[in-house]
Amino acid sequence: MKIDEIVISRAIVEGFCKDLMDSTETDVAVVGGGPAGLTASYYLAKEGIKTVLFERKLSIGGGMWGGGMMFNKCVFQEESKRILDELEINRKKYEKDYYITDSIETVSALCLKCRKAGAKIFNLISVEDVMIRKEKVTGLVINWSATELAHLHVDPLTVRTKFVVDATGHDSEIAKIIVRKIGKKLKTKTGDFLGEKPMWAEVGETTIVEHTKEIYPNVYVCGMAANAVFGGYRMGPIFGGMLLSGEKVAKLLIKKFPLRKT
Ligand code: 48H
Numbered sequence: 001m002k003i004d005e006i007v008i009s010r011a012i013v014e015g016f017c018k019d020l021m022d023s024t025e026t027d028v029a030v031v032g033g034g035p036a037g038l039t040a041s042y043y044l045a046k047e048g049i050k051t052v053l054f055e056r057k058l059s060i061g062g063g064m065w066g067g068g069m070m071f072n073k074c075v076f077q078e079e080s081k082r083i084l085d086e087l088e089i090n091r092k093k094y095e096k097d098y099y100i101t102d103s104i105e106t107v108s109a110l111c112l113k114c115r116k117a118g119a120k121i122f123n124l125i126s127v128e129d130v131m132i133r134k135e136k137v138t139g140l141v142i143n144w145s146a147t148e149l150a151h152l153h154v155d156p157l158t159v160r161t162k163f164v165v166d167a168t169g170h171d172s173e174i175a176k177i178i179v180r181k182i183g184k185k186l187k188t189k190t191g192d193f194l195g196e197k198p199m200w201a202e203v204g205e206t207t208i209v210e211h212t213k214e215i216y217p218n219v220y221v222c223g224m225a226a227n228a229v230f231g232g233y234r235m236g237p238i239f240g241g242m243l244l245s246g247e248k249v250a251k252l253l254i255k256k257f258p259l260r261k262t
Pocket of ligand 1: 031033036060062064128224238242
């Protein structure tokens with residue numbers, strides 16, 4: 001069989017550019033491919049909502065690969081079991097109300113389900129800014145993560161979106177960008193980013209779902225970023241709250257698209 005390197009190159013460049021062109025206008029742009037962002041993208045795409053996820057790193061999965069302190073197991077509580085089942089992730093009961101999964105399988109399943117549902121995932125792209133028109137976020141400013149890492153002075157590109165999900169984990173980067181660029185206008189008590197509190201798993205896992213909501217017109221927060229924005233506790237290596245938070249933000253946004261398939 002004849003194999004031409006140039007055909008391979010053209011296939012990659014053309015295929016990627018087509019995907020990127022198609023993603024310049026979208027319904028929901030999710031920033032961050034950890035467990036929360038992936039779960040949100042899965043449920044949104046499953047409903048026929050055009051969903052694009054941008055992940056800074058080469059691998060998606062965020063803080064999930066390493067389980068707890070690199071012991072690659074993930075722990076989930078009873079409330080999140082139904083999401084594991086929906087995603088066809090094998091789980092073993094550990095004790096009453098606690099389940100354990102293999103972190104490699106968990107991330108891989110989340111990624112595959114997300115893609116199969118129709119969400120577009122771009123790795124190696126960082127969101128560095130937002131577009132704001134009439135006090136609403138209308139788009140994201142993106143650049144290659146490699147540009148950032150090499151401190152190159154290269155201008156970014158932009159994508160238009162109806163809604164943004166900040167799923168950037170502990171750093172809550174989108175919320176921080178908003179405060180930095182236009183002041184304390186978040187939907188928190190002070191309008192400012194409140195910051196994460198110390199470890200208290202039980203409380204952290206409860207508030208993370210409560211804190212999953214709109215933080216600025218058209219911008220929603222989920223996962224660890226939700227507790228960081230609203231001053232919630234951290235919870236350590238239990239991941240049920242991340243899936244439940246991703247599911248909740250998807251539910252909130254699905255309501256914004258009443259004409260989509262149900
Ligand atoms: C593109 C970006 C940008 C950007 C960040 O950290 P994550 O895994 O976040 P969650 O909320 O899905 O899950 C949190 C969980 O992993 C965790 O850390 C827990 C449970 N901690 C508890 C504790 O007590 O410590 O994923 C966020 C992802 C990462 O992959 C980042 O690379 C990515 O977002 N990201 N991608 N543009 N500006 N900022």
